[in-house]
Amino acid sequence: MIAKSLMIFGAVLFVIGLIIFILPKVPWVGRLPGDIHFRGKNYRFDFPIATSIILSILLSILLTIILNIIAFFRK
Numbered sequence: 001m002i003a004k005s006l007m008i009f010g011a012v013l014f015v016i017g018l019i020i021f022i023l024p025k026v027p028w029v030g031r032l033p034g035d036i037h038f039r040g041k042n043y044r045f046d047f048p049i050a051t052s053i054i055l056s057i058l059l060s061i062l063l064t065i066i067l068n069i070i071a072f073f074r075k
Contacts (some may be wrong), residue, residue, distance in 0.1 A: 031054075 025028050034050030 021034075028051075030046065030048040030051050032048070032050040032054070036045075036047040036049060038045040
């Protein structure tokens with residue numbers, strides 16, 4: 001039981017690391033219409049609200065698919 005949990009935890013960490021590694025290379029992340037950007041003389045403020053909403057929707061869909069697959073194989 002512990003070994004299985006550790007393998008799942010490791011796989012989840014791997015996927016999160018892969019996402020963090022790939023996201024900066026995607027050209028539209030943080031540059032969608034609706035993202036807020038302020039640049040002053042000595043400061044910069046970025047609030048990617050549209051990007052956050054889209055990523056939240058995509059991650060919710062992905063999590064739902066993963067949980068359905070897990071529930072299917074637990075039967």
